[in-house]
Amino acid sequence: MAADETTTAAGHPIARVLPLLSPAHLDRDFDYLVPPELDEIAQPGVRVRVRFAGRLVDGYLLERLPRSEHTGKMVKLERVVSPERVLTPDVLRLATAVAARYAGTRADVLRLAIPPRHARTESGGTKKSTAATEPADAAPASGDVAAAAQAEAIQRPTVIRSEDAASGAQAEAVQRTAVADSEGAALGAQAEAVQRTAVVDSADVASGAQAEAVRRPTVAGSEGAALGAQAEAVQRTAAADSVGRRTTIGPDGGDTDAVPEPSVDTSAWGRYVHGEAFVGALRQRRGARAAWQALPGEDWAARLAELAATVVASGRSAVLMVPDQRDLDRLLAECVRLVGDSAVGLSAGLGPAARYRRWLAVLRGQARIVVGTRAAVFAPARDLGLIAIWDDGDDTYAEPRAPYPHAREVAMLRAHETGAAFVAAGFARTAEIQAVVESGWARDLLAERQVLREVMPRISAPGDTDFALERDALARAVRMPGVAFAAARAAIKENAAVLVQVPRRGYVPSLACAKCRTPARCRHCNGPLSLPHSTDGQAASPQCKWCGITEAAFRCQACGARALRAMVIGAARTAEELGRAFPGVPIRGSGGGEVIDTVEPGAQVVVATVGAEPLVRGGYGVALLLDGWALLGRADLRASEDTLRRWMGAAALVRPRGQVIVMAEPALPTVQALVRWDPVHHAAAELEARAEVGFPPAVRLAAVDGTSASIAEFLDAAALPDGTEVLGPVPLPPTARKPFSGGDSPAEVERMLLRVGRSAGAPLARALTAAQAVRSSHRSDDPLRVQVDPVDIG
Secondary structure, eight states, rough: OGGOOOOOOTTEEEEEEEEOOOSSSGOEEEEOOOOOTTTTTOTEEEEEEEEETEEEEEEEEEESSSSSSSOOOBBOEEEEEEEEOOOHHHHHHHHHHHHHTTTTHHHHHHHHOOOEEEEEEHTTOOOSSSOOOOOGGGGGGGTHHHHHHHHHHHOOOOOOOOOGGHHHHHHHHHHHHOOOSSHHHHHHHHHHHHHHGGGSSSGGOSSSHHHHHHHHHHOOOOHHHHHHHHHHHHHHHHHHHHHHHHHHEESSSSEEEEEOOOOOOOGGGOOOOOTTHHHHHHHOOOEEEEEOOOOOTOOOHHHHHHHHHHHTTTTTEEEOSSSSSSHHHHHEEEEHHHHHHGEEEEEEOOHHHHHHHHHHHHHHOOOOOEEESSGGGGOOOEEEEEEEEOOOOOGGGSSSTTTTBBBBHHHHHHHHHHEEEEEEEEEEEEHHHHHHTTTTTTTEEEEEEHHHHHOOOOOEEEEEEEHHHOOOOTTTTTOOOHHHHHHHHHHHHTTOOEEEEOOOOBOOOOEEEEEOOOBBTTTTOOOOOOOOOOOOOOOOOOEEEETTTOOOSSSOOTTTTOOEEEOOOOOOHHHHHHHSTTTTOOEEEEEETTTOEOOOOOOOOOEEEEEEEEEEETTTEEEEEHHHHHHTSSSTTTTTHHHHHHHHHHHTEEEEEEEEEEEEETSSHHHHHHHHTTTHHHHHHHHHHHHHOOOOOEEEEEEEOOOOOOOOOHHHOOOOTTOOOOEEEEETTTTTTOSSGGGGSSSSOOOEEEEEEEEHHHHHHHHHHHHHHHHHHOOOOOOOEEEEEEEEOO
């Protein structure tokens, strides 16, 4: 918030507050009186507690007004939870846009956007005057902002013990403005410099001599004050120096003087058509938007870090999103290498204190690059210059909490609202990104075919030619044909690693009757049967995947046969078979709860489930992609798109002139797209096919889940726009979560689909919001869920 937004109770005694209430009909602002004692800290963006319907609720103060339109009795603010202005105008506008896009409430969006307050972290975490150590989860980890720890102390509210009364308060106030002009300020500056550097690594200090000045004992008098001020200034400029620019951080945490110097090597972007032009647009602070298809073997983390560092060098901030913690660690390490402690990582895996500290560093302007998972799209970055998303087709970007936004759509909304640059990056491409490219909102960022051929491996499918079928007539029928074994043996002979990608984890995750092929089901709960892995070498009995009961005497319910056969072979069974096929060769597994990030080069076989493939320096010699039918045969709208994305992610780990063999029907369009490495054409064909049958992103689709009575009540209250198609009701897809909790779930949950053209998307969302408000005002008890463009359609 700007300083000129501060108002006084005398001129602006009204506070407009957004209470965090769940009912849809209460998603509006309410006016409260500001008591004189809260006037100074009751500023726009702070957390407040207000009395609503006789109870205290949390809320955010949106603005201060001179008068209210309400003519009745006004209630006073109960208290200001914290003077920290956590709700910025940009985040508020984004939350409003997201709520309108997904037919939700601003309160639900703000719960996703702003993390819970951690009081000790916000106040600095110092209750004693000694150099106290912070809790374990509050210690800076890799990517934490060293300078942010000092900046928090500069901006945090002063916490003074009773014995620190007179001179202590003055000294602390002086030292937070980095001005040592008195003996009390000198002593205070030295004490806090020692305390602050207790959590700062020595590598974060630019100069060895200045770092020694920070670490050596306190020196009394004006000389000590000068050293303390110098050390604090060095720490505050360390992050800026690491990107080739020296920045002076003012008392509000912002940059007061920045001189950008181009020091980021972006020559690798020259391999892509218009790549250098895109980097130049970022240097000029322009809002360029691109869909980047990375080359096979590309160090995508380094490339995204270069874009972010270029934006930071121009004086702006960047937000980079990745699907999981492993990608986050990789990308954050590259950003830290380029910009030092100006980069932070935000993810759900952090403890409350560490996460809130890093989020505050972003809010206060010390962290200029944010690397995180889906929640990072709401990070309050100052002067946002770039927002990038890697592998946007990953299903982890879909928020499972109301109003169920997708991080890709939120990122595009934010880029459009703020004018920031946008990059959707990946080896593959989704139909949603292809749609915005064809609309002209974003541009392709691709490499020439000649450049692509130089770096891509040789990709083939068994039996793809008549000659191959003559040599091995069963190449398309067996799980791993002879050509795959031959390629693996050749790679091992060359001391290269072999990657084997398996769609399913476990031993034998799916069983069927050996006679009639009917899926094997549990007699107790009708759940699917699987064969667990035996740890003692003895044969294991089938086990239900739902209730866990062992089925020792199976009998098929259709034909009465007792024999079973495997429908799908899991990663554990695959590793066991390969161990017998390649004696003496190390077999490593990656998947489930045991994911390996990297493996050392050398002759070995790595069996990994999709998405858990470890990196190997120099790349794999061969990659075998097994059971392609299991990925392509799923009853899902995005099955082919997701399969190509999984395959390309594994094939990109193979070195140039290596070999990739995909065990699938060669004539399938998805297999051909992989062989040619042509994700753009595949995405265009997928988009055209969806437009023909009326599925997103060609149309706007809303899914209403609930019981028959709740859906009927909702549709009666909804004034749907003209031309809305009502499809259903149909049973809820097996992969979709039910909108009920625990024992409240009814026997059957239905889904109703509402379909309109893209131009009618906004009116449909407004109609759905109004209908939810009517239901909540009538206190309808039956749970109901409304999702706009859900990932799982059925």
